[in-house]
Amino acid sequence: MRPRLSAYLQVAPLTAVFVGFFVLPIMLVLLVSFFEYQTYQLLIPAFTLQNYVDVFTSSVTYRTYLSTLRFCVIVWATTLVLGFTIAYFLAFHVRSLRWQMVLFLLCTIPFWTSNVIRMIAWIPLLGRHGVVNTVLQSLGLVDAPIEWLLYSEFAVILGYVYLYTLFMLVPIFNAMMRIDRALLEAAGDSGATEWQTLWHVIVPLCKPGVAIGSIFVIAVVMGDFVTVNVLGGGQIASVGKTIMTELSYLQFPPAAANALVLLIAVVLMLVMLTRLVDIRKEL
Amino acid sequence: MAEWTTPPLPSKRLTRRHVLHGALASAGLVLGQRLLTGFPAVHAAESTVLHIAGTGVNQYQQIAAKAKEDVGVTIQYTSLVSDDVVKRAATQPTSFDLLDSEYWMLSKIIPTGNMRGLDLTCIANSGRIVPIFTQGTLPDGKAVSRQGTAPIKVSYLPSELATTFATEPTQWMTLIPTVYNADTLGLRPDLIGRPIAHWRELLNAEFRGKAAILNIPSIGIMDAAMVSESMGTIQYGDKGNMTREEIDKTIALLIDAKKQGQFRAFWKEFNESVNLMSSGEVVIQSMWSPAVTKVRQMGVPCVYQPLQEGYRAWAAGLGIPRHVSGKKLDVCYEFINWYLSGWVGAFLNRQGYYTAVLETARELMTADEWGYWMEGKPAQGDIVSPTGEKIESAGAVRDGGSFWTRMGSVACWNSVMDEDRYMIRKWNEFIAA
Numbered sequence: 001m002r003p004r005l006s007a008y009l010q011v012a013p014l015t016a017v018f019v020g021f022f023v024l025p026i027m028l029v030l031l032v033s034f035f036e037y038q039t040y041q042l043l044i045p046a047f048t049l050q051n052y053v054d055v056f057t058s059s060v061t062y063r064t065y066l067s068t069l070r071f072c073v074i075v076w077a078t079t080l081v082l083g084f085t086i087a088y089f090l091a092f093h094v095r096s097l098r099w100q101m102v103l104f105l106l107c108t109i110p111f112w113t114s115n116v117i118r119m120i121a122w123i124p125l126l127g128r129h130g131v132v133n134t135v136l137q138s139l140g141l142v143d144a145p146i147e148w149l150l151y152s153e154f155a156v157i158l159g160y161v162y163l164y165t166l167f168m169l170v171p172i173f174n175a176m177m178r179i180d181r182a183l184l185e186a187a188g189d190s191g192a193t194e195w196q197t198l199w200h201v202i203v204p205l206c207k208p209g210v211a212i213g214s215i216f217v218i219a220v221v222m223g224d225f226v227t228v229n230v231l232g233g234g235q236i237a238s239v240g241k242t243i244m245t246e247l248s249y250l251q252f253p254p255a256a257a258n259a260l261v262l263l264i265a266v267v268l269m270l271v272m273l274t275r276l277v278d279i280r281k282e283l
Numbered sequence: 284m285a286e287w288t289t290p291p292l293p294s295k296r297l298t299r300r301h302v303l304h305g306a307l308a309s310a311g312l313v314l315g316q317r318l319l320t321g322f323p324a325v326h327a328a329e330s331t332v333l334h335i336a337g338t339g340v341n342q343y344q345q346i347a348a349k350a351k352e353d354v355g356v357t358i359q360y361t362s363l364v365s366d367d368v369v370k371r372a373a374t375q376p377t378s379f380d381l382l383d384s385e386y387w388m389l390s391k392i393i394p395t396g397n398m399r400g401l402d403l404t405c406i407a408n409s410g411r412i413v414p415i416f417t418q419g420t421l422p423d424g425k426a427v428s429r430q431g432t433a434p435i436k437v438s439y440l441p442s443e444l445a446t447t448f449a450t451e452p453t454q455w456m457t458l459i460p461t462v463y464n465a466d467t468l469g470l471r472p473d474l475i476g477r478p479i480a481h482w483r484e485l486l487n488a489e490f491r492g493k494a495a496i497l498n499i500p501s502i503g504i505m506d507a508a509m510v511s512e513s514m515g516t517i518q519y520g521d522k523g524n525m526t527r528e529e530i531d532k533t534i535a536l537l538i539d540a541k542k543q544g545q546f547r548a549f550w551k552e553f554n555e556s557v558n559l560m561s562s563g564e565v566v567i568q569s570m571w572s573p574a575v576t577k578v579r580q581m582g583v584p585c586v587y588q589p590l591q592e593g594y595r596a597w598a599a600g601l602g603i604p605r606h607v608s609g610k611k612l613d614v615c616y617e618f619i620n621w622y623l624s625g626w627v628g629a630f631l632n633r634q635g636y637y638t639a640v641l642e643t644a645r646e647l648m649t650a651d652e653w654g655y656w657m658e659g660k661p662a663q664g665d666i667v668s669p670t671g672e673k674i675e676s677a678g679a680v681r682d683g684g685s686f687w688t689r690m691g692s693v694a695c696w697n698s699v700m701d702e703d704r705y706m707i708r709k710w711n712e713f714i715a716a
Binding site: 060147242245251 | 364366367369370373391492498500541546547548549550551558562563564703704707708710711712714715716
């Protein structure tokens with residue numbers, strides 16, 4: 001009995017935090033998503049499916065999810081390529097530990113200031129009369145300023161990649177550092193080229209790192225409403241932004257329904273991901 | 284032009300509150316003197332902090348400092364975006380002692396029962412409040428537009444703790460007005476190079492990719508309505524309270540314009556509109572008066588263009604939440620009375636806003652300032668902002684002219700529609716399109 005009791009006691013704090021700060025709030029959101037609402041009365045206890053019907057019958061929902069998913073895929077692929085390449089360089093081409101650390105810290109520089117400042121900094125750079133356009137024009141490369149640099153899908157994707165590549169890089173770098181160098185030597189001794197070693201040895205061993213990085217990037221991009229607003233000039237929809245608008249107008253029940261649909265969508269994506277890769281290997 | 288008359292003050296009954304106010308005021312005086320002569324002020328720490336939550340349009344540190352000096356009240360501001368003011372008032376009313384609310388928000392806030400009416404017998408200058416708020420007319424008797432949430436529709440409560448509005452003036456006011464103004468489009472005259480006289484220019488193909496509209500649905504839809512009415516596409520019964528069909532048509536117009544690339548951006552916050560305009564990303568957009576002033580202060584030409592179809596007006600005021608009582612309530616009244624007594628009025632008028640009691644503000648403004656800001660006369664000397672920055676040189680005339688012309692040309696007021704819920708859904712469609 002004793003060891004069982006101590007085991008329960010050991011998991012108790014985490015369970016309490018998990019229940020108090022995750023399960024209960026989610027249950028509340030679930031409850032509210034079935035409520036009625038009016039302009040003059042925020043929450044009317046009821047059991048209506050109307051909020052969900054509104055979510056699923058509106059063409060806006062599908063268009064918004066499609067647009068958010070598209071961002072998600074593009075950003076995921078870009079950060080994966082960038083993150084993997086940089087991590088590979090840091091882990092296998094930089095020989096001294098000191099330089100590895102210095103270069104790794106360089107990658108974190110964007111995170112020394114707040115998220116919002118980091119995004120707003122793009123505006124004077126990409127704007128119609130911004131640095132990039134001024135340089136391009138003075139070099140005679142373009143006649144008129146390029147409009148799609150700012151307040152466009154391009155700007156949003158650029159912002160995401162800039163903000164979240166590190167989230168991909170860190171777990172992949174971590175996975176790479178754990179790879180036993182003897183394996184690489186063995187591959188080399190067996191006559192494998194660098195590409196073959198990369199594809200048949202390193203990539204499979206990095207999978208858990210890739211999976212963890214993907215979880216971060218997917219979860220963050222799916223729920224974002226700040227970047228898409230600042231760099232999209234408020235013109236591009238995202239699921240997070242729809243929920244924000246509803247919350248601002250005190251329409252809590254539909255916002256709750258929307259939030260749950262989003263939660264389920266993200267969880268499904270992550271479940272698929274963990275089916276492909278066993279993350280526990282990493283931990 | 285009509286004269287600036289002072290309506291006779293209604294005779295005041297002597298109430299317990301009056302006596303208390305008198306006592307408090309003299310206590311404040313004593314306190315002030317004590318501070319001056321260096322005696323310790325023991326009472327200063329006691330319950331004289333007022334937390335004001337609001338949109339921040341009239342949250343100035345100078346006002347807080349002056350209130351501390353004159354009334355001995357420490358003001359702590361919480362600045363929120365409009366949507367969050369409503370949310371805060373509806374869900375956390377105990378987090379503030381005074382609410383700086385806009386009138387349109389009241390139709391969402393008052394039904395929650397979180398606010399209490401303000402007793403007009405405790406407001407010394409109540410009889411001198413601009414009749415826009417008390418009778419729905421200009422001081423010369425001319426009716427002000429009632430489209431949208433005109434302040435007069437939500438100014439009064441039948442009783443102190445009522446959750447519905449009174450149709451006739453009563454003793455209980457929902458808010459004591461602080462600032463109000465008439466909004467229109469902001470322009471970059473240097474980049475447009477021709478006169479602009481109509482709201483429809485916002486969707487003119489000439490400005491493709493260089494126009495912006497504000498993404499606060501309840502206000503954005505009104506600007507859109509001004510535009511579509513000006514284009515002759517849609518006739519509205521009441522722009523401030525559209526039918527579903529009118530909403531559909533308006534949103535369809537916006538979506539169409541968006542798909543053709545008319546808009547450079549949508550803005551939600553004051554500073555975003557300043558940046559869009561000053562950087563030249565946008566040359567014509569929905570804008571607020573102080574944002575125009577700010578762009579000009581940066582040395583960039585910007586005009587707050589009066590348009591033939593008129594203005595979209597808004598008004599804000601101070602309201603007291605229900606939980607405030609006893610001594611704190613008296614302090615609230617004392618602060619509001621001070622607010623109407625002139626100094627704040629003059630301060631805000633010099634920002635380009637209009638204030639509730641004009642006569643008291645006038646006493647503290649120079650004739651030139653009054654002429655420029657309120658009467659639409661050319662400035663005689665430099666016009667300086669309350670913070671000491673030069674805004675205009677001699678000879679300049681205010682965009683839109685005098686108080687009478689500007690407030691007299693209001694076409695509609697910021698509002699909450701009956702079809703609010705439907706409108707938000709459609710607005711989201713527009714953003715997603």
